[in-house]
Amino acid sequence: MHGYLLSDLMIILLLSVGVILLFNRIKLPSIIGYLVTGMVAGPYALGLVQAPVKVNHLAELGVMLLMFIIGLEFSLHSLSRIKRAVFLGGALQVGLTMAAVYVLARGMGSPPATALFWGFLIALSSTAIVLKLLQDQSQVESVHGQVILAILIFQDLIVVPMMLLVPLLSGQIIGSPWLTLGIMLAKMLGVLALVVLGAKYLMPRLLLVIARTRSQEVFLLTIIGTCLGVAWLTAEAGLSMALGAFLAGLIISESEYSYEAVSNVLPFREVFASFFFVSIGMLFDVHVLLEHPVQILLLTLGVMSLKILLTPAAAAFLRVPVRAVLLAGLALCQVGEFSFVLSLAGLKAGLISQDSYQLFLAISILTMCLTPVVMLVAEPVVSRMMRLPLPQVLEQHLHPEPTRSELTTSLGEHVLNDHLVVIGYGLNGRNLVRAAKQMHIPYIIIDTDADTVHRQLKRGEPILYGDATHPHVLEHVRIQRARVVVIAISDPAGSLRVVAAVRRLNPNACVMVRSLYLHERKELYQLGATEVIAEEMETSIEILARVLARYLVPLHEIDVLIRQLRGGNLVRSRSLTDAEWSGMHVGLAGHELATVPVPDHATLVGKTLSESEMRQQYGVNLLAIRRNGHMLADMCPDTVIHSHDTLYVFGKPDRVERLAHELQPEPELA
Incomplete structure (x- = not known):
C-alpha cells in the first residue's frame, strides 16, 4: 500500500505540473487544473491512482490547513475596520442566496433539510479563484474589490457554523435535537474559552520564547503543533477537526507573530490543498457530464445567473457605486471550494444522494471554469450596462460616487501608499x-x-x-x-x-x-x-578623507580622489565638511597648524596685522585668514582683523593655546 501511495503521489504531482502549465498558458486558475488532474487520474477516467483513500487522507489535511490559514489571517482588529461591509453585505448575500435556493429546491420536491443544505452549498463562492484574479488585474484595492473581499470573508467564517449544522440537518442526532444542539454549543463555548485564554495569555508568551531562539524549525514545529493539537482537542469534544484548525489559527492571529506563521505554513497549505482539489476531481464521474450535458449546462447557467442577480442586491446596501455593485455580482457567481468540503459532509450524512453529489460537482467545476471568462468581460459589460437609463438613475440618486473618506468609513479601507x-x-x-x-x-x-x-x-x-x-x-x-x-x-x-x-x-x-x-x-x-551602500567602501572613504585632511590636502582634491575610487560615480562624497577641515589641528614636529576663531569683541578685532604683533607677542606665525567662507587672497600689514574671522596659525601648541585664550573678549565691569 505504501508503494501504491508513493506512485500515486508521483503521478498526481507530475500530471498536475503538466496540466497547470497548460492552464497557465490559457489563463485559467490552478485550482481548475487540480480538479481536471483528478478527473483525468481518477477511477472514472484513466484510473491512474490505485490508492485513492490514502490520497483523501492527505486531502483532509489540506482542508485543515486551509481552515488554519483562514484563522491566521482572520484578525478581530482588522475585521473591526470593515465589519459593516463584512457582516451586512456578507450576511445579506449568503442569506438571500440560501433563501432563494431553498424556495427553488422545495418547489422541486426536496425535503426541508436537503433544500436548506443546497442553499449552504450554492451560497458560497471561491475565495481562492476570485482573489487570485483580482490580484492579477490589480483590483483588490478598488471599491468593488473591497466589497468582494468583505463578502468572501463572511463566507469563509460562515462555513464553520454550516459544518456544525450538518449533523443536525441530517437527523443523525439521537434524542432531542435541541438538547444535542445545546450540548454542542456548550462544547463550543468551552473550546472558545480555551481559545481566548490561549490567545490572550499562553500563546503570546510561548511564541515570544520561541521567536527569541531565532530558529525557523522550532517556530514552524510550534505552529504546526498548535494547529494539530487544537484540532485533536475539538475532535475529542465531538466537533470538527477543521473547526479546531480554524480556532488554532485564531489563537495565533491575535499575536504579532501571525504573519510570520502564515509565511511558514503557506507552502504546506498549497501542497496539501492541491491534493484536496485533486481528490475532488477524482470523485467526479465524467460520464455524468457526458450523459446529461444540456441539463448540467442549464443548471450551471441558472446558478450563476441567480448569484449574479442576488449578490448586487446585497451589496447595494453598502452605499457604494452601482458599477461596483454590478462588478461584485459578476465576480461572485461561482460555487466555492468550501462547498466541496460541505458536500462531502452532506454526502456522508445522507443529506444528498450520490447522483445529486455528482450533479453538484459538475455544476461547481463548470462555474469555476467559467469565472475567469466572466471576470474578463465584466468591465466592458458593466460599462455598457451603466449607459442604460436605470443604472444611471440609481447612480445619481441612490448611490452617488463616494469620496475617499466616505469609502474609508464604509469599507474600513486603510491603505498605505507611496510609503x-x-x-x-x-x-x-x-x-x-x-x-x-x-x-x-x-x-x-x-x-x-x-x-x-x-x-x-x-x-x-x-x-x-x-x-x-x-x-x-x-x-x-x-x-x-x-x-x-x-x-x-x-x-x-x-x-x-x-x-x-x-x-x-x-x-x-x-x-x-x-x-x-x-x-x-x-x-x-x-x-x-537601485542603490547598494557598502559599509566597507564607506568606512574606507571616511578614513581616507580624514587622513588626507591631516596632511592638508585640499578638499576638492579629496573629492576628486573619492570620485576615482567610486569608478567615476560620486554617489556620496566624504562626510568631512569644510568647517570640519578648517577645524583640523595637524601636528608637525613639535608644532601644529591650527585654526583659531576670532569672537565678537576680541582684543584683536579692529587691529591691523602690524598692530597685532602676533609673532612678537604670541610666538606664532599667521599663515592665512578665512572670512565669510573664503580665504583672503592678499594679506598685507594693513589688513584689518574682523570678528568671526578664522586665523590659520603655526606654532607650538602652548603658544597657540595662549593666543586662543587671549582672543576671548574681556568681561565688562559692572
Whole structure:
C-alpha cells in the first residue's frame, strides 16, 4: 500500500505540473487544473491512482490547513475596520442566496433539510479563484474589490457554523435535537474559552520564547503543533477537526507573530490543498457530464445567473457605486471550494444522494471554469450596462460616487501608499525611522527580532514581525505601493532573497540595500537593487578623507580622489565638511597648524596685522585668514582683523593655546 501511495503521489504531482502549465498558458486558475488532474487520474477516467483513500487522507489535511490559514489571517482588529461591509453585505448575500435556493429546491420536491443544505452549498463562492484574479488585474484595492473581499470573508467564517449544522440537518442526532444542539454549543463555548485564554495569555508568551531562539524549525514545529493539537482537542469534544484548525489559527492571529506563521505554513497549505482539489476531481464521474450535458449546462447557467442577480442586491446596501455593485455580482457567481468540503459532509450524512453529489460537482467545476471568462468581460459589460437609463438613475440618486473618506468609513479601507518600508530595525533602521517621522513620511518596519518588535509595538511603532523574504509578509506591508524600500539587515544571503522578493512584487520601487562588503554589490544590482551602500567602501572613504585632511590636502582634491575610487560615480562624497577641515589641528614636529576663531569683541578685532604683533607677542606665525567662507587672497600689514574671522596659525601648541585664550573678549565691569 505504501508503494501504491508513493506512485500515486508521483503521478498526481507530475500530471498536475503538466496540466497547470497548460492552464497557465490559457489563463485559467490552478485550482481548475487540480480538479481536471483528478478527473483525468481518477477511477472514472484513466484510473491512474490505485490508492485513492490514502490520497483523501492527505486531502483532509489540506482542508485543515486551509481552515488554519483562514484563522491566521482572520484578525478581530482588522475585521473591526470593515465589519459593516463584512457582516451586512456578507450576511445579506449568503442569506438571500440560501433563501432563494431553498424556495427553488422545495418547489422541486426536496425535503426541508436537503433544500436548506443546497442553499449552504450554492451560497458560497471561491475565495481562492476570485482573489487570485483580482490580484492579477490589480483590483483588490478598488471599491468593488473591497466589497468582494468583505463578502468572501463572511463566507469563509460562515462555513464553520454550516459544518456544525450538518449533523443536525441530517437527523443523525439521537434524542432531542435541541438538547444535542445545546450540548454542542456548550462544547463550543468551552473550546472558545480555551481559545481566548490561549490567545490572550499562553500563546503570546510561548511564541515570544520561541521567536527569541531565532530558529525557523522550532517556530514552524510550534505552529504546526498548535494547529494539530487544537484540532485533536475539538475532535475529542465531538466537533470538527477543521473547526479546531480554524480556532488554532485564531489563537495565533491575535499575536504579532501571525504573519510570520502564515509565511511558514503557506507552502504546506498549497501542497496539501492541491491534493484536496485533486481528490475532488477524482470523485467526479465524467460520464455524468457526458450523459446529461444540456441539463448540467442549464443548471450551471441558472446558478450563476441567480448569484449574479442576488449578490448586487446585497451589496447595494453598502452605499457604494452601482458599477461596483454590478462588478461584485459578476465576480461572485461561482460555487466555492468550501462547498466541496460541505458536500462531502452532506454526502456522508445522507443529506444528498450520490447522483445529486455528482450533479453538484459538475455544476461547481463548470462555474469555476467559467469565472475567469466572466471576470474578463465584466468591465466592458458593466460599462455598457451603466449607459442604460436605470443604472444611471440609481447612480445619481441612490448611490452617488463616494469620496475617499466616505469609502474609508464604509469599507474600513486603510491603505498605505507611496510609503517607506524599512526592513531591519538596527541602528540604520532606527535612524531612518527617526528621520521619516520628523519629515512626516509614512513608513512601516519589518524585523525578525521578537523582543524588538514586542517593545516597539508597545511604543506604537508600525512594526511587523516576519521574514521579509516571504511574499505574504511583504504583501501585508503593501510593498506593491511603496516608493522606497530600505534593506538594512546583516545577512548577505537574506538581503539577496529580499531584493528578489521585493522586485517580483514591485518592479518600480527604489530599493536601497546596506551591504557589508564591496563584492556583494554586483549580485544585488543584478537582482534589482537601485542603490547598494557598502559599509566597507564607506568606512574606507571616511578614513581616507580624514587622513588626507591631516596632511592638508585640499578638499576638492579629496573629492576628486573619492570620485576615482567610486569608478567615476560620486554617489556620496566624504562626510568631512569644510568647517570640519578648517577645524583640523595637524601636528608637525613639535608644532601644529591650527585654526583659531576670532569672537565678537576680541582684543584683536579692529587691529591691523602690524598692530597685532602676533609673532612678537604670541610666538606664532599667521599663515592665512578665512572670512565669510573664503580665504583672503592678499594679506598685507594693513589688513584689518574682523570678528568671526578664522586665523590659520603655526606654532607650538602652548603658544597657540595662549593666543586662543587671549582672543576671548574681556568681561565688562559692572
